[in-house]
Amino acid sequence: MIVRKTPAELDKMRASGLLVYRILQELGGMVKEGVSTLDLEEAAERMVKEAGARPAFKNYYVPAVGQRYKYVLCTSVNDEVVHGLPSAKRILKSGDIVKIDTGVELNGYFGDSAITVGVGEIDPAVQKLMDVTRESLELAIRQVKAGNRLFDICAAVEGHVTSNGFTIVREFVGHGIGTQLHEEPQVPNYVDRKNENPRLKEGMVLAIEPMVNAGKPETKVASDKWTAQTKDGSYSAHFEHCVAVTANGPWVLTRP
Ligand code: MF3
Numbered sequence: 001m002i003v004r005k006t007p008a009e010l011d012k013m014r015a016s017g018l019l020v021y022r023i024l025q026e027l028g029g030m031v032k033e034g035v036s037t038l039d040l041e042e043a044a045e046r047m048v049k050e051a052g053a054r055p056a057f058k059n060y061y062v063p064a065v066g067q068r069y070k071y072v073l074c075t076s077v078n079d080e081v082v083h084g085l086p087s088a089k090r091i092l093k094s095g096d097i098v099k100i101d102t103g104v105e106l107n108g109y110f111g112d113s114a115i116t117v118g119v120g121e122i123d124p125a126v127q128k129l130m131d132v133t134r135e136s137l138e139l140a141i142r143q144v145k146a147g148n149r150l151f152d153i154c155a156a157v158e159g160h161v162t163s164n165g166f167t168i169v170r171e172f173v174g175h176g177i178g179t180q181l182h183e184e185p186q187v188p189n190y191v192d193r194k195n196e197n198p199r200l201k202e203g204m205v206l207a208i209e210p211m212v213n214a215g216k217p218e219t220k221v222a223s224d225k226w227t228a229q230t231k232d233g234s235y236s237a238h239f240e241h242c243v244a245v246t247a248n249g250p251w252v253l254t255r256p
């Protein structure tokens with residue numbers, strides 16, 4: 001069942017969304033050569049606490065791993081796709097791209113967003129990967145309106161990514177969000193005809209999160225049991241926003 005939110009509930013989700021936005025803005029500004037992914041984690045934890053919120057990922061049970069996640073952030077560098085573990089040993093250097101993904105729970109409602117940030121000088125082909133991934137999310141956001149269907153969102157991402165010669169990660173998908181971090185429906189970044197194709201209705205909120213690889217689409221899990229990385233070592237980009245279906249069209253909750 002896809003839970004629809006009332007306008008009052010959407011206002012609460014807006015507050016969570018804007019907190020996530022503020023955190024990611026701050027962390028994005030911190031990213032430079034010499035900074036570790038644990039530095040980002042510590043700054044995020046402080047901001048979540050100061051806002052009186054709860055980190056949504058910390059202690060979240062992930063069935064595919066069979067364990068609880070231990071951090072506020074996922075910090076995934078270069079060929080790492082998602083669930084990269086913050087570490088003092090992972091020191092960012094010029095040419096790296098770091099995906100920062102975080103969620104919060106504030107007043108019972110969740111917000112979830114991710115950005116990919118370049119460190120120093122970025123190879124033009126890698127910049128293109130980031131640009132196309134961000135554009136695919138923007139195209140998907142435009143499809144979030146009453147009367148459209150879920151596949152309109154999936155197709156928007158898929159079309160833009162594949163026509164630019166990049167590939168879509170299939171093992172991880174977007175999701176509904178509300179009083180739970182992960183609600184129905186799943187939001188794959190490709191049209192999955194095995195899935196249902198529900199009509200979008202006012203009050204639905206979707207976390208849309210394209211994960212896009214420069215090379216082959218397949219991923220594997222690292223020996224830490226968490227970090228998903230591309231099998232072929234190619235770079236991967238990720239952007240995520242929470243978007244509500246409203247009478248006035250898409251409302252991106254995770255940015256001003
Ligand atoms: N943004 C991802 C998602 O929406 C990461 C959350 S998984 C966790 O599923 F392990 F970090 F909690």
Ligand code: CO
Pocket residue numbers: 112113174175207209240
């Ligand atoms: Co998400």
